Amino acid sequence: MRMLAQESVELIPRVDINDVKVIRLLGSGGFGSVFEAIHNNCKVALKKFHTNTRNKKAAMQSFEAEMHNEVLSLKHPNIVKVLAANVASSLEDQPCIIMEFVSTRNLQHVIDDVEEKIDFKRRVKFAYEVATALEYVHENNIAHLDLKPANVLVTQEGNCKLADFGCCQIIQERPNTPSRSYLTGTFAYRAPELLKGESPTFKADVFSFGICLWQFWTREIPYKLQNHQIVIFRVVACNLRPEIPEGNDVDNRYRELMTSSWSGNPEDRPTMAEVVNLLKGLA
Secondary structure, eight states, X not given: OOOOOHHHHTTSOBOOGGGOEEEEEEEEOSSEEEEEEXXXXXXXXXXXXXXXXXXXHHHHHHHHHHTOHHHHTOOOTTBOXXXXXXXXXXXXXXXXXXXXXOOSOBXXXXXXXXXXXXXXXXXXHHHHHHHHHHHHHHHTTEEOOOOOGGGEEEOTTSOEEEOOXXXXXXXXXXXXXXXXXXXXXXXXXXXXXXXTTOOOOHHHXXXXXXXXXXXXXXXXXXXXXXXXXXXXXXHHHSOOOOOOOOSSOSOHHHHHHHHHHTOSSGXXXXXXXXXXXXXXXXX
């Protein structure tokens, strides 16, 4: 994985953390926390990386991933826009990223909210907007590698925006010998080939998308309360997948897209372009 280059930050303005006024905490993960903040008199989202984390190498790799030129150049209505960042070569330099403020809610919040109605039309809308974002990401030679509902923000108008590129990798046609990555994503959404330690491809995101389709349908947590290590072993060795509900409350094409997307063989999964085309027919 490339180290953060000076020219990466030249694509966006630099920010001094002292010029940002933090309003409140929005969420926290393994490597950093996201805050609602004010910068240049505008409401923004501020991502600050933890300086006291146990895995400092992984935290810096996550920051560097989000600072790839290819990531900073992304411009799509269904992707959270990066507005500014600082130059950091270590966690002691207080790496941070300024992003557009979307809302305080993500798709996981919507799924968990019993007051939210998620009918077939709405789950297809979620799926289509996430798929178009991923199709665009893949066209720019990026694999996201941490797709899950918690990493998809929802605007006040109910539109989806893909966020958190902290695990992403640039996919090259002729890959060099891969450097060691300390980033693993979230196990329940992670493709079996990645769990086995193989190099990532775009099809790893398709697998994660299949798990998300299941979650849009069931509103359940995949492999809830099950032992992580046992689940990982069974996903790889026994083709374990989340249990498909009984009943006919979903279009068979949706079901088939879900199951083909989480196929154990990456070559049997559709491309994101194929996913987008199929979802157009369901909308």
